[in-house]
Amino acid sequence: MKGVVAINPGGADQLAYVERPKPTIEENQLLIEVHATAINRTDILQREGKSGYATNPIIGIEVAGVVVDSSDPQVSTGERVMGLVNGGAYAEYAIMPAKRAIKIPNSLSFEEAAAIPEVFLTAYQTLYWIGKLQASESVLIHAGGSGVGTAAIQLAKQLSKAQVLVTAGSANKLKVCRELGADVTINYKEQDFEEEVKKETDGKGVSLILDFIGASYWERNYQSIAVDGRWVLIGVLGGSTVEKVRLMDIMAKRVQLTGTLLTPRSDVYKAELSEDFSSRVLPLFENGRIQPIIDTVFPIEEVQKAHERMEANQNIGKILLKVR
Amino acid sequence: MKGVVAINPGGADQLAYVERPKPTIEENQLLIEVHATAINRTDILQREGKSGYATNPIIGIEVAGVVVDSSDPQVSTGERVMGLVNGGAYAEYAIMPAKRAIKIPNSLSFEEAAAIPEVFLTAYQTLYWIGKLQASESVLIHAGGSGVGTAAIQLAKQLSKAQVLVTAGSANKLKVCRELGADVTINYKEQDFEEEVKKETDGKGVSLILDFIGASYWERNYQSIAVDGRWVLIGVLGGSTVEKVRLMDIMAKRVQLTGTLLTPRSDVYKAELSEDFSSRVLPLFENGRIQPIIDTVFPIEEVQKAHERMEANQNIGKILLKVR
Numbered sequence: 001m002k003g004v005v006a007i008n009p010g011g012a013d014q015l016a017y018v019e020r021p022k023p024t025i026e027e028n029q030l031l032i033e034v035h036a037t038a039i040n041r042t043d044i045l046q047r048e049g050k051s052g053y054a055t056n057p058i059i060g061i062e063v064a065g066v067v068v069d070s071s072d073p074q075v076s077t078g079e080r081v082m083g084l085v086n087g088g089a090y091a092e093y094a095i096m097p098a099k100r101a102i103k104i105p106n107s108l109s110f111e112e113a114a115a116i117p118e119v120f121l122t123a124y125q126t127l128y129w130i131g132k133l134q135a136s137e138s139v140l141i142h143a144g145g146s147g148v149g150t151a152a153i154q155l156a157k158q159l160s161k162a163q164v165l166v167t168a169g170s171a172n173k174l175k176v177c178r179e180l181g182a183d184v185t186i187n188y189k190e191q192d193f194e195e196e197v198k199k200e201t202d203g204k205g206v207s208l209i210l211d212f213i214g215a216s217y218w219e220r221n222y223q224s225i226a227v228d229g230r231w232v233l234i235g236v237l238g239g240s241t242v243e244k245v246r247l248m249d250i251m252a253k254r255v256q257l258t259g260t261l262l263t264p265r266s267d268v269y270k271a272e273l274s275e276d277f278s279s280r281v282l283p284l285f286e287n288g289r290i291q292p293i294i295d296t297v298f299p300i301e302e303v304q305k306a307h308e309r310m311e312a313n314q315n316i317g318k319i320l321l322k323v324r
Numbered sequence: 325m326k327g328v329v330a331i332n333p334g335g336a337d338q339l340a341y342v343e344r345p346k347p348t349i350e351e352n353q354l355l356i357e358v359h360a361t362a363i364n365r366t367d368i369l370q371r372e373g374k375s376g377y378a379t380n381p382i383i384g385i386e387v388a389g390v391v392v393d394s395s396d397p398q399v400s401t402g403e404r405v406m407g408l409v410n411g412g413a414y415a416e417y418a419i420m421p422a423k424r425a426i427k428i429p430n431s432l433s434f435e436e437a438a439a440i441p442e443v444f445l446t447a448y449q450t451l452y453w454i455g456k457l458q459a460s461e462s463v464l465i466h467a468g469g470s471g472v473g474t475a476a477i478q479l480a481k482q483l484s485k486a487q488v489l490v491t492a493g494s495a496n497k498l499k500v501c502r503e504l505g506a507d508v509t510i511n512y513k514e515q516d517f518e519e520e521v522k523k524e525t526d527g528k529g530v531s532l533i534l535d536f537i538g539a540s541y542w543e544r545n546y547q548s549i550a551v552d553g554r555w556v557l558i559g560v561l562g563g564s565t566v567e568k569v570r571l572m573d574i575m576a577k578r579v580q581l582t583g584t585l586l587t588p589r590s591d592v593y594k595a596e597l598s599e600d601f602s603s604r605v606l607p608l609f610e611n612g613r614i615q616p617i618i619d620t621v622f623p624i625e626e627v628q629k630a631h632e633r634m635e636a637n638q639n640i641g642k643i644l645l646k647v648r
Contacts, residue, residue, distance in 0.1 A: 214571045233575055240572040247538045248564040250583035251557055257581045259574035 003058035003091030004303050009049025012307040017300060020058060023088065023095045024069075030096045031069035032081065035110035037089040037300075038062055039310050039319040040118050040147075041235070042263050046087075047307065060089025061263055063096065064104060064113035065323075072098030080104040082113040084121065084262075084270055090303060092323060099271035102278050105286045115292035115318035116285075117274075119147035122262050123155050124277050126210055126232045130258050137207035138163035140197060140224055141182075142217065143237070145173030145316045150180055150293040152210055155281070157181035158289050162207075165200060167193050169313075176316050180293070194223040205229060215239035225255055233259045293317030327382035327415030328627050333373025336631040341624060344382060347412065347419045348393075354420045355393035356405065360438035361413040361624075362386055363634050363643040364471075365559070366587050370411075371631065384413025385587055387420065388428060388437035389647075396422030404428040406437040408445065408586075408594055414627060416647060423595035426602050429610045439616035439642035440609070441598075443471035446586050447479050448601050450534055450556045454582050461531035462487035464521060464548055465506075466541065467561070469497030469640045474504055474617040476534055479605070481505035482613050486531075489524060491517050493637075500640050504617070518547040529553060539563030549579055557583045617641030 003020040025031050043059050045051040064082040067075055075081070081101040088094045104113040126148075127133045139156050143149045144166030156162045158181070165184040166177045174185040184200045186193045197206060205226035211217065216238030225231055250257070262270075284290040295315035298306040300323050310319055327344040349355050367383050369375040388406040391399055399405070405425040412418045428437040450472075451457045463480050467473045468490030480486045482505070489508040490501045498509040508524045510517045521530060529550035535541065540562030549555055574581070586594075608614040619639035622630040624647050634643055 233571055236571050236575070240570055242569045242571065243567065245566045245569045246564055247557055247560050247566060247583065250581070251560070251585050252583070252588075254584050255582070257574070258579070259571065259576070260578050261575050264576075 001092040003088065004300065005057045005059065006047045006049070009047070012047070012304045012311070015047060015059075015303050015307060017090075017303060020091065022093050025071050025095060028072050028098045030067050030072065030075055030081070030098050030101060032063055032065040032085075032094050032096050033068045034063045034065040034089065034092060034094050034323045036064045036114035036297075036323060037091075037321050038114045038118065038147075039306050039321070041310070043090075044307060044311065054087050056087030058088040058091050060091070060094075061085060061087065062114065062117040063089045063094050064110045064116075065094075067101070068093075070098065074098070075101055080110070080113070083117050083274060090300060090321060097267050097271065099267070100274045102274055102282070105282060107286060107288070108292070111294065111297055111320050111322060112292045114320050115147075115294050118262070119151040119318065120155070120281065120292075121273055121277055122148050122234065123152035123210075124281060125262060125273055126234055126260060127152055127155055127208070128159070129273070130260055131208045131210070131230045131232050133160050133162055133208050135160050135162065138165065138201055138226075139208040139210065140165045140167070140193075140206040140221075141210045142167050143212045143235075144168040144177040144182060144185065145170070146212065147293070147315075147318045148210070148212070148234070150176070150317050153177055153180045153182050154290045158284055159280070163201070165197055165206060173316055176293075192220070194220040197224040201226070208232070210234065213238035215242045218242045218245075222249060222253075222255075225253060228254050229256070231255055231257045233257060234261070295319050297322050325416040327412065328624065329381045329383065330371045330373070333371070336371070336628040336635070339371060339383075339627050339631060341627065344415065346417050349395050349419060352396050352422045354391050354396065354399055354405070354422050354425060356387055356389040356409075356418045356420050357392045358387045358389040358413070358415060358418050358647045359434035360388045360621075360647060361415075361645045362438045362442065362471075363630050363645070364442050365634070367414075368631060368635065378411050380411025382412040382415050384415070384418075385409060385411065386438065386441040387413045387418050388434045388440075389418075391425070392417075394422065398422070399425055404434070404437070407441050407598060414624060414645060421591050421595065423591070424598045426598055426606070429606060431610060431612070432616070435618065435621055435644050435646060436616045438644050439471075439618050442586070443475040443642065444479070444605065444616075445597055445601055446472050446558065447476035447534075448605060449586060449597055450558055450584060451476055451479055451532070452483070453597070454584055455532045455534070455554050455556050457484050457486055457532050459484050459486065462489065462525055462550075463532040463534065464517075464530040464545075465490045465534045467536045467559075468492040468501040468506060468509070469494070470536065471617070471639075471642045472534070472536070472558070474500070474641050477501055477504045477506050478614045482608055483604070487525070489521055489530060497640055500617075516544070518544040521548040525550070532556070534558065537562035539566045542566045542569075546573060546577075546579075549577060552578050553580070555579055555581045557581060558585070619643050621646050
């Protein structure tokens, strides 16, 4: 079979779709005939040789496809599933731990399904498992046009009726955020987001921040958070090193700051998250209240273009690879 | 009646026990004839004019005494109670919100009772409400000889059978910590605590840190914490400003950092905490498995000496004032 690897650690030009051994299943695993997969920022780190925990030379962490071999009696061959894999997603076949398989609703195509697992599981995990978002609370979502951003906006509105405040860097991205349910949209290139947040929350600040940005927004995020607010750190697109952190401020506002990454977590964690997600969120896809947001679909042979598009921050929603 | 105020913001020499109006109760309040009260670090901040949220000129936030007037049908006059007050504790009479009153077990004197509320409620709140300490987990408690430290050691052993690691700065303090149940005691002046923590936790680090120290221990606390560890920040004795915080580290270890202060929290919060504490912890005082740790008892007229002793970090456990 064929799969995408980085010939040498480096740029998108290092990606190649090459012949690789077809994997075989062990206990509690599924062999998936991959129909579609999706690009994530962690894939870029792996391509650059910076990921630290990737062991499979084939890139990619999520797939949608058909089960063609199973060692778990609860999952049959022929089933349409989506879910997280431990690497190896950009390929004709991939191995999935059986307990992570999420059944694809009949209403969704394989491409639509491939746009779901990583970003919706991450958004669900950060909003609810870590961020404990409650009805009537408010949440600030940075990078509102990103894959996780577009997923989080929908979940926060549909599961919690929370007040959703979003930042993004273009009018077009903000328009999509509003269509998905965002109550307040802020163009960070034109407005001071912390001032808008204060204005829209009667000076109190938000209950929860989903922070993909890190260092460059540190002070403004602190200004934006409410007393007893939760601050979930899931990315450092704006830099990793904060020059000065004032601990008395963290105590005075009783802030809870939690760092998280989904990909390196355990099989057990991912299985429990996938199961909870299936029962609470899948029905909302089935009745159309939540939708996967697709930016572009590239044939897998054009994987280099797909990576370049993500690195240019041009996408609104997910960039997909069609495998078959 | 008489109460202790700071004549001018400043040192312990500014404290004076002076004639003040006797307070009267409003709805849902108790008037307490104070028998004993205790020194807390927040009292020193108030004395220095740095507290920011104190409104009562009489210093002090906890008392033990007898109810002499009540507007709450659930609390009768004549009852022996202890609990947190909104200032005004260093006095012959103090007002307590009725829902914060904790009945004093018959086995305890007023002085023993006055050594309980602030430090045991803080330790209980940080270990369990915020820190979510579980059986078989490990906890690192800095300033093990302090009031909160000696309370936290006992709670973590008696409620959770957790592995308890403590730091302190003298052999005598460490000996008391061991007697209270600490499994590992580390003299921070002679040992690198992060190395001892790693050794005693098989390289994994601790599940929970109670951090009274802040900036000066930041890096070593990070080295000491386990993946998915909780880090509760409740003091900045070692400085408030951390230079260069690496957010990727917080994400990689999935650290949850929570700042907290008990005194400025709401009436509702303190009432719920006092109630939960009464049902879960009071029985352990009654059967002697947990004990209040008293360092010294000063007559209230010697309040200056009591503050000086705390500022010299000489105490093991609580410094009390006997009022009558």
